[in-house]
Structures are given as structure tokens and as C-alpha cells.
Amino acid sequence: MPDTERSWLAEMESRSLAKQEAFINGIAAKLQRPRVLDKPAHPFRGAPDFWQTFEWPVTERIERFTENFRSAGGHVSRLPDLDAARSFIAGKAAEMEARHILRQDGPELEALNLEGCLPEPVRVAVWNREPGDNWKERAAEADFGVVYADYAAAYTGSITVLSDAGKGRSVSLLPTVLMAIVPVERLKTRLGEILGDFDRSGTGALPAGIHFISGPSRSADIENDLTIGVHGPGIVYALIIG
Amino acid sequence: MIDRGTTASTVKERAQLALNDDFLRKAVKFTTERLRNGKEAAAEQHGNWEEWRERGKQIRLHTIAYLDYYLNLFADNARANGVHVHFAETADEAVKITLAIAEHRGARSVVKSKSMVTEELHLNRALESIGVEAVETDLGEYIIQLAGETPSHIIIPAIHKNRYQIADLLSAEAGEILPPDTAILAGFVRRKLREKFLEADIGMTGCNFAIAETGSMVLFENEGNARMVTTVPKTQITLMGMERIIPSWADLEVMATLLPRSATGQKMTVYMSGITGPKRKHDADGPEEMHIIIVDNGRSLQLGDPEFQELLNCIRCGACLNACPVYRHIGGHAYGGTYSGPIGAVLTPALNGNVAEWDDIANASSLCGACYEACPVKIPLHEMLVYLRRRKVEAGRGSKAESLGMKGFAAVMGGARRYRTALKLAQLGQKLVVRDGGIRMKVGPLKGWSSYRVTPALADRSFRQRWDTLEQEIRSGLSEIDPTVQKRMEQKRQERGQEQGGHGHA
Amino acid sequence: MKVSLFITCLGDALYPRVGEAMARLLARNGVVLDFPRVQTCCGQPAFNSGYWKEARTTARTILEAFEDSDFVISPSGSCTGMIHHYPKLFENEPVWLEKAENLQRKSYEFTQFLVQVMGITDVGASFPFKVTYHPSCHGSRLLGVREEPLELMRNVKGLELVPLPFAEDCCGFGGTFAVKMADISGAMVTEKTDHVLESEAEVLVGLDMACLMNIAGNLRYRGGAVRVIHLAELLEEGVSRHDR
Numbered sequence: 005m006p007d008t009e010r011s012w013l014a015e016m017e018s019r020s021l022a023k024q025e026a027f028i029n030g031i032a033a034k035l036q037r038p039r040v041l042d043k044p045a046h047p048f049r050g051a052p053d054f055w056q057t058f059e060w061p062v063t064e065r066i067e068r069f070t071e072n073f074r075s076a077g078g079h080v081s082r083l084p085d086l087d088a089a090r091s092f093i094a095g096k097a098a099e100m101e102a103r104h105i106l107r108q109d110g111p112e113l114e115a116l117n118l119e120g121c122l123p124e125p126v127r128v129a130v131w132n133r134e135p136g137d138n139w140k141e142r143a144a145e146a147d148f149g150v151v152y153a154d155y156a157a158a159y160t161g162s163i164t165v166l167s168d169a170g171k172g173r174s175v176s177l178l179p180t181v182l183m184a185i186v187p188v189e190r191l192k193t194r195l196g197e198i199l200g201d202f203d204r205s206g207t208g209a210l211p212a213g214i215h216f217i218s219g220p221s222r223s224a225d226i227e228n229d230l231t232i233g234v235h236g237p238g239i240v241y242a243l244i245i246g
Numbered sequence: 247m248i249d250r251g252t253t254a255s256t257v258k259e260r261a262q263l264a265l266n267d268d269f270l271r272k273a274v275k276f277t278t279e280r281l282r283n284g285k286e287a288a289a290e291q292h293g294n295w296e297e298w299r300e301r302g303k304q305i306r307l308h309t310i311a312y313l314d315y316y317l318n319l320f321a322d323n324a325r326a327n328g329v330h331v332h333f334a335e336t337a338d339e340a341v342k343i344t345l346a347i348a349e350h351r352g353a354r355s356v357v358k359s360k361s362m363v364t365e366e367l368h369l370n371r372a373l374e375s376i377g378v379e380a381v382e383t384d385l386g387e388y389i390i391q392l393a394g395e396t397p398s399h400i401i402i403p404a405i406h407k408n409r410y411q412i413a414d415l416l417s418a419e420a421g422e423i424l425p426p427d428t429a430i431l432a433g434f435v436r437r438k439l440r441e442k443f444l445e446a447d448i449g450m451t452g453c454n455f456a457i458a459e460t461g462s463m464v465l466f467e468n469e470g471n472a473r474m475v476t477t478v479p480k481t482q483i484t485l486m487g488m489e490r491i492i493p494s495w496a497d498l499e500v501m502a503t504l505l506p507r508s509a510t511g512q513k514m515t516v517y518m519s520g521i522t523g524p525k526r527k528h529d530a531d532g533p534e535e536m537h538i539i540i541v542d543n544g545r546s547l548q549l550g551d552p553e554f555q556e557l558l559n560c561i562r563c564g565a566c567l568n569a570c571p572v573y574r575h576i577g578g579h580a581y582g583g584t585y586s587g588p589i590g591a592v593l594t595p596a597l598n599g600n601v602a603e604w605d606d607i608a609n610a611s612s613l614c615g616a617c618y619e620a621c622p623v624k625i626p627l628h629e630m631l632v633y634l635r636r637r638k639v640e641a642g643r644g645s646k647a648e649s650l651g652m653k654g655f656a657a658v659m660g661g662a663r664r665y666r667t668a669l670k671l672a673q674l675g676q677k678l679v680v681r682d683g684g685i686r687m688k689v690g691p692l693k694g695w696s697s698y699r700v701t702p703a704l705a706d707r708s709f710r711q712r713w714d715t716l717e718q719e720i721r722s723g724l725s726e727i728d729p730t731v732q733k734r735m736e737q738k739r740q741e742r743g744q745e746q747g748g749h750g751h752a
Numbered sequence: 753m754k755v756s757l758f759i760t761c762l763g764d765a766l767y768p769r770v771g772e773a774m775a776r777l778l779a780r781n782g783v784v785l786d787f788p789r790v791q792t793c794c795g796q797p798a799f800n801s802g803y804w805k806e807a808r809t810t811a812r813t814i815l816e817a818f819e820d821s822d823f824v825i826s827p828s829g830s831c832t833g834m835i836h837h838y839p840k841l842f843e844n845e846p847v848w849l850e851k852a853e854n855l856q857r858k859s860y861e862f863t864q865f866l867v868q869v870m871g872i873t874d875v876g877a878s879f880p881f882k883v884t885y886h887p888s889c890h891g892s893r894l895l896g897v898r899e900e901p902l903e904l905m906r907n908v909k910g911l912e913l914v915p916l917p918f919a920e921d922c923c924g925f926g927g928t929f930a931v932k933m934a935d936i937s938g939a940m941v942t943e944k945t946d947h948v949l950e951s952e953a954e955v956l957v958g959l960d961m962a963c964l965m966n967i968a969g970n971l972r973y974r975g976g977a978v979r980v981i982h983l984a985e986l987l988e989e990g991v992s993r994h995d996r
């Protein structure tokens with residue numbers, strides 16, 4: 005970034021800080037009381053009490069997740085291990101004639117070893133492995149994006165992916181088909197079990213992107229007629245492992 | 247600043263246009279009914295809906311009551327995450343900040359996900375004025391943009407258009423004839439907008455919720471366009487109303503429970519994204535630079551106003567539109583402002599601080615309370631509509647005829663004797679107009695009323711004229727009261743000595 | 753115990769038969785109604801249109817009329833609902849505010865009183881017709897009167913309750929709304945009577961004469977042959993029918 009830009013941003017920043025003071029003081033004045041500087045007691049934080057203890061046993065979590073994800077138009081397969089996941093993905097790649105597969109980086113997907121088992125001409129790329137490549141474009145041309153989910157919630161049928169250097173947000177977004185591997189121990193009952201972790205990690209420790217995905221991209225904007233695959237992946241598989 | 251959509255200047259005139267548009271009425275009715283049923287089914291299936299609503303309301307009440315604390319915390323945390331935070335008191339300021347960023351980044355194009363705030367600011371027009379292309383990427387918004395219109399529903403912007411109209415709009419854009427097939431039309435938009443996402447310099451979003459304790463912003467959507475907008479371009483600008491704050495991620499669970507169910511009947515939108523700052527150093531996607539512009543634009547006028555502060559609790563789900571029988575018949579454009587339906591009828595005059603000029607939309611309600619019942623955070627919109635009407639009258643801006651009529655009403659009803667006399671006169675006078683026990687005359691202020699109904703005649707003898715005879719009759723034929731009923735009544739009378747307020751008021 | 757009738761202006765001037773039915777029905781159950789003649793109108797037309805000063809003038813007649821009543825019952829959920837707005841209306845007049853709060857605590861819509869206070873759910877009526885029910889907005893949404901009328905009807909012999917499609921939708925009356933926004937209101941009431949006709953009911957019953965006047969007026973305008981009555985009338989007619 006050129007220096008002029010840097011100084012422009014710095015100037016905006018100092019103006020914003022001054023403005024913040026006036027803006028926040030204005031709110032307190034409108035509320036007709038002195039400014040509140042200490043954390044107020046929040047007796048209604050989060051879901052109602054009865055909800056906080058609600059938890060399904062693992063078999064029911066799997067059933068409900070499957071039911072919810074399917075009713076949103078997604079596909080679910082329960083597989084015993086990563087070997088089964090590898091053959092499942094290879095099978096789908098052959099069936100759909102996928103050419104470009106993009107996967108996240110990380111030890112679990114490294115162990116999956118998709119690269120080693122998919123025959124030519126299928127190419128498997130690993131997100132951000134070589135710096136400098138235009139990874140967003142690589143994601144846009146990919147037929148399959150393969151991710152390893154950080155969490156899943158059965159009650160809403162959602163999978164959660166967190167971003168980092170090896171885990172691009174584009175991998176779950178730009179390819180035509182999304183394959184999400186969900187280890188069963190990461191499948192929770194409620195959203196709140198997942199969201200609580202973000203409160204606990206707090207500012208500074210959160211990833212830039214936290215994405216809950218609950219099926220294929222959809223729209224009902226034309227005459228309320230459901231259309232699948234508007235901008236994001238139109239075909240989404242959740243592979244529950246274990 | 248207000249774009250009224252059509253040349254008609256009053257709600258009544260605009261409603262007239264809508265009422266004569268059969269297609270519009272059918273389309274709006276069909277979709278709102280579906281959404282309303284979906285919402286009811288989702289609430290029922292989730293269970294304990296009233297407790298969740300109450301919880302949602304309490305979280306919003308609490309946040310707004312301490313908005314200075316939470317908004318300040320949010321701004322500090324967002325900055326710590328590397329976000330450039332800006333504050334805009336007016337629409338004008340927000341536009342200026344946005345344009346400055348666009349100019350400094352040498353932007354040629356902006357891709358936008360759905361944002362009602364940017365509609366308030368008329369930001370697309372402003373961007374175009376400095377030669378920046380602004381592309382709406384939500385399917386419905388894209389259609390509306392091609393048509394050169396404004397959204398007529400918070401959630402379904404193109405609710406008033408059918409597939410044939412949409413096919414025409416998209417065909418013109420494609421340069422070829424596209425059939426009116428939803429999948430084909432959506433497929434065209436996917437391809438077309440893919441190019442736009444990949445070449446855009448700036449991604450622009452609204453904000454569903456902003457989490458104070460971590461400085462994160464949260465977006466709910468189904469298409470994936472908001473994810474595109476926050477992932478692909480190098481610069482992200484988020485415009486958020488200053489009231490979008492919630493304290494924590496734990497509170498987000500409640501909002502995530504209420505919002506999708508109330509909006510579309512979904513358990514969850516396809517995507518819920520929490521964005522915390524620009525991309526990290528080693529990330530290969532996500533914006534390099536992120537701005538959040540916090541907008542007041544009339545919101546703070548509600549703070550400290552006991553009758554309207556709750557308006558800031560709104561989570562923009564659109565459930566009140568779907569439940570509203572008036573919206574169903576006239577659609578969104580008849581309301582004339584950025585926001586339509588019951589929430590728009592209150593929010594538009596409230597944000598503009600010019601109650602008197604906008605009061606006619608406050609009149610476009612039968613005060614049936616369906617909006618309040620549907621609202622996931624229990625905003626008493628039906629009561630606020632009455633407060634708006636009162637404020638107009640108090641400001642001396644009421645209609646002369648109505649004001650005179652109400653004075654007459656109070657004069658007659660202010661005492662039983664005058665009332666009795668007036669009633670007798672009316673009983674006599676009506677003989678001129680009553681035919682077959684009804685009145686069908688279409689004259690004067692009742693012309694509209696009589697265009698749809700036969701008015702019943704006054705009774706020959708009013709209840710109060712009959713009372714003496716009736717009282718004699720019931721006293722002579724009186725049954726003995728059941729002692730258990732008697733005891734129950736005594737008990738009820740005693741109980742209410744302790745209770746606060748009245749029974750009822752659900 | 754003093755159980756007073758708040759007749760409402762429509763009930764007084766247009767539909768005295770509703771008040772008569774209420775009085776007879778209660779007398780059959782051992783309660784003689786009291787009727788304070790100083791009452792006029794609850795003030796709702798002025799209140800809803802924003803003319804609160806005028807609303808207060810008429811509301812005072814109601815507050816005075818029922819000052820020493822133990823229970824105040826009305827044939828209209830909307831007018832009783834208006835009494836629930838009195839504390840807000842008089843929030844800056846402490847003396848009247850206290851009266852307003854007292855009145856609110858002892859005011860009931862007719863079926864609410866019958867079921868909640870007296871504990872009566874079967875009045876011993878028979879009414880061998882196909883009936884449909886329009887739950888008026890203010891009664892059901894603001895007072896929470898939902899189950900009471902249904903329970904009373906379920907216990908009427910021979911009565912066949914048929915569902916009214918989209919029953920909970922407003923009929924489009926809304927007081928001055930029906931005059932000021934006549935075409936929107938007209939569209940709403942026409943949709944309502946479409947549904948009434950679709951239900952194939954012989955009788956439409958409700959708890960609010962304003963809504964019923966609106967619906968009946970439109971039915972008559974369209975030439976629809978459905979009898980429109982208040983539930984009190986139905987019950988009283990059903991009891992005298994049963995007695996015969």
C-alpha cells in the first residue's frame with residue numbers, strides 16, 4: 005500500500021475515534037443518563053435455561069442431522085472411516101466426471117490422501133499450498149471442494165467451517181459440489197454448544213470467517229419457486245465419519 | 247431523500263394503484279401466505295415459542311438500554327480485529343465515507359449483498375454518480391435493480407414480479423430470449439454474477455447482527471452471495487444500523503432461532519456467517535481491508551422515547567409484513583418508503599422524524615395486531631401506529647374535517663343526556679334514508695364505506711330505551727344462583743385486589 | 753355483587769338484542785345485570801385516530817359509570833380492550849389513572865366472564881345449524897379470548913362448528929380506517945366474506961358487533977344469505993329453543 009493511502013487510512017482512523025466519542029456520548033444523552041462504562045448485568049444472556057441442558061444421544065444426533073440436512077436439499081452418508089470417505093469421494097468424482105478437486109489443507113485431509121487415489125485426468129489441489137497462486141480462481145474452477153468440518157449441529161442440520169491459512173473460505177463456497185467430512189465426535193445437538201466456544205475464545209482468537217452451512221445454496225426469489233445452487237454449491241454432501 | 251416509487255403522493259392513491267393490479271395482489275397474497283404458514287409451522291415444531299420470543303425481546307431491550315456501552319465495545323473490538331470503523335450520523339455522512347473509500351481504492355465495481363440500510367441511503371445511485379458500478383447480487387435484488395425499482399418486501403424484494411416479467415428483464419440483460427423457467431433464469435444469474443464477483447473491487451454488505459464482545463458481524467442468507475461478497479473482493483465495506491448489536495455469541499443462538507423461522511419458516515438459513523476482521527496474514531482469501539460504517543440516520547431519535555424505543559429491537563425478519571392483511575392487499579410499494587408493511591408504517595416516519603408528513607401510512611392499518619402477534623421480539627407496532635396518529639393531532643396537523651368530527655363526537659359522547667338526545671334525533675332522521683332496514687346511500691364521508699356494505703338502521707328503540715322493561719322481565723324470571731358459581735365470583739373479586747394490571751392483554 | 757353491563761354504543765343504538773340476550777342468559781344463571789345509564793362510548797374512535805383529549809372526555813363517562821361495580825362486562829372484545837388502554841390514556845392524570853386501573857382489573861368480555869369468572873361452559877342450549885366463528889382481533893389478540901367461545905359452542909347441542917378459512921385475519925373494519933382507507937378496508941372485508949361463503953356455514957357468529965356489522969353489511973351488499981349474530985344471541989336463542 006502506498007504511503008499516501010496509509011496516511012489517508014490513519015487520518016480516517018483518528019477522525020473515527022473522535023467521532024466515536026461524540027457518537028457514544030450522544031447515545032447516553034438520548035438515553036437520559038450518564039454513559040455506562042462498566043459491563044452491565046445481562047440476566048437474559050443466551051437461550052432460555054431449559055434449552056441449555058438439552059442434548060440428544062449420539063445416535064439421535066446423527067438421525068436428526070441427517071433428517072434436517074436432507075430436508076434442506078443436502079445429502080448425508082454415514083461412513084465408518086476415512087478410507088470409506090476416500091472411496092466415496094472417488095466414486096462420486098467418477099460418477100460426476102469431476103476434473104478439478106480442491107481440498108483444504110490439514111492433517112486429517114492429508115491422511116485422507118485423495119491425491120494418491122484419484123486417477124488421471126483428475127487433479128487434486130491443496131488450498132494455499134503454493135503461495136502466490138490465485139487460489140480464489142482455483143476454487144472457482146473446481147468441481148469439488150472438500151472440507152473437514154470443525155463442528156456440526158444436529159438440531160438445525162448445520163456444519164461449521166472455520167477459516168485459516170490452510171482452510172480457505174472459498175473451498176466451501178466456489179466449487180460446484182461441496183463434500184464436508186464430519187467426524188461424529190464433532191456433531192453437537194444445539195447451535196449454542198458451538199457458539200459458546202466463540203465466546204470463550206474471545207476477541208483476538210477468532211478466525212476471520214466462521215461459516216455455518218445448512219444445505220445447498222438456494223433461493224425462492226422467483227415466484228417463491230425453490231431454486232438450488234444460486235451462488236454457492238448446488239450439491240452438498242455431509243459425510244459423517246465414525 | 248425518500249423515493250416514493252410511483253408518482254402517486256399518498257398511501258391512498260398508491261394503494262388504489264395496487265388494488266387495481268390483480269397480478270400484484272395475487273403474487274403478494276400467495277407468497278405472504280406461504281411464508282406466514284411456514285413461520286407458524288416452524289414455531290410450532292420448535293416449541294415453547296412464547297418463551298423464545300420473550301427471551302428475544304429481553305435481549306434486544308437490554309442491548310438497546312445499554313447501547314452506549316455495547317456499541318462502544320463493539321467498535322473497540324472490531325478495531326482490535328483490524329477493521330476500520332466509521333460513524334455516520336446522517337445518510338449523507340455514510341454516503342460520503344463510502345464514496346471516499348471507493349475512490350481511494352480506485353474501485354470500478356462494487357458487488358453488494360442484500361442490505362436495507364444501503365437502500366435507506368440510496369447508495370447505488372451515489373456510487374453510480376462517481377462512475378462506480380454497483381451490482382446487487384441477491385437474486386431478488388438483482389431483478390429489482392434491472393427493473394429500476396426498489397424492494398417491496400424486506401425478505402423477498404421481488405415479491406411483486408412474476409416469472410414472465412423476470413424472464414423479460416433477464417433476457418434483455420442476456421441479449422437472448424430466456425424462457426420463464428425458474429431454474430434457467432437462476433442459472434443465467436449465477437453465471438453472470440460469478441464474473442461480477444470475481445472482477446469486483448469492493449464487496450458491500452449489510453449486517454444482521456454485530457457481536458459486541460468480539461467485534462464480529464453476522465450475516466444470514468440462503469444464496470451464498472453474501473459469502474461471495476465477503477470472501478472474494480479485496481475490500482469489504484459493511485453498513486450497519488447502529489442498533490444491530492447483540493452482546494454475545496450466546497445471544498446469537500436466540501436470534502438464530504427466531505430470525506430464520508420468522509422470516510421464511512426455515513430452521514436455519516443455508517448460510518450464517520460470522521466475520522471477525524479482514525483476512526489474517528496467511529489466509530489466501532477474504533478481504534485485505536475491511537470497513538464497518540455504523541449508521542444512525544434517525545435511529546437515535548427513538549432512544550429515550552418510551553413510546554418508540556422498542557422500534558430499535560426489530561431484527562428485520564419481515565414476519566409482520568407476511569401477517570399483515572393490509573400489506574397483503576396493497577404490497578410494499580404503496581407504503582412509499584424503504585421499509586414497508588407494519589414495520590415500515592412506523593419506521594419510516596420515526597426515522598425521518600417527520601411524523602406529520604408520513605402520518606398517512608400510519609392510517610393504512612386496521613390496528614388488528616397481527617403484526618405484534620407475528621413479531622419475534624414482540625414490538626407493539628399496533629400501539630405505535632396509534633401514538634403516531636396522536637402525535638400528528640397534537641402537532642395540530644390533523645385534518646380539519648376529522649378534527650371537527652372528533653370534537654362533535656366528544657361533545658355528544660361526553661355526557662349521557664346529550665348522547666340520548668342525539669340518538670333520538672338520529673332515530674328520527676334516519677327514516678329519510680333507511681330502506682328495508684338498511685342504508686345504501688353513497689354520499690359524503692361514508693361514500694367509500696357504502697361502496698362495499700349496507701349499513702344497518704338504528705334500532706327502533708335503543709337498549710337504554712328498552713332497559714326498564716327488560717329489567718322487570720329478568721327480575722321476575724330470575725333463577726337461583728348456583729352457590730359454587732357465587733363462591734367462584736367472590737373469589738375472583740378478591741384475587742384481583744392483589745394482581746397487577748388486568749387479566750388478558752396476551 | 754354488582755355485575756354491570758357496558759353496552760357499548762353500537763350495542764345500544766344498533767343491536768339492543770345482543771344486550772337483551774346477555775341479560776336474559778345471565779338471569780337464567782342467577783345474575784341480575786346492572787345498567788348504569790351515564791355510560792356512553794368507550795372513546796375508541798377518537799383514541800385510535802389520535803384524538804386523545806376527546807377520547808378522555810368520553811372515557812370519563814365510562815369510568816364514572818362503573819366506579820362501584822364489581823364486574824363490568826361488555827359484548828365487545830374491542831371495547832373492553834379499549835378499557836385496557838385507559839391507564840395509558842390517563843397516565844398523566846393520577847386521580848383518573850387510579851380509576852382506570854381499577855376498571856381495567858374488573859372488566860371482562862362477555863364469554864370471558866361466563867367461562868373464567870362464573871365457570872360456566874355449558875348454558876344448556878341447542879342450536880341445530882352449521883355455524884362458523886370469526887375471532888375478532890382485539891378480543892383474541894389483545895384480551896386473549898380464544899378458547900372461551902369455542903368451549904361454549906362445543907357444548908351447544910346440535911351445533912356444527914365449521915372452520916372459517918383464515919379465521920384470524922382481520923375483517924377490515926378498524927373504525928375510522930374503514931372510512932379513511934375505504935378501498936383497502938373493502939378489499940379486506942370482501943376477502944373475509946369470500947371465506948365465510950366458502951365455509952358453507954348458515955350462521956356466522958362472533959364476539960364483536962363492529963366486526964359483525966362490517967361483515968354482515970358486506971354480505972348483504974353482495975347478496976350472501978348467511979345469518980350474522982353475536983354469540984350471546986346464539987346461546988340465548990339456543991336455551992329458549994332447548995326449553996321449548
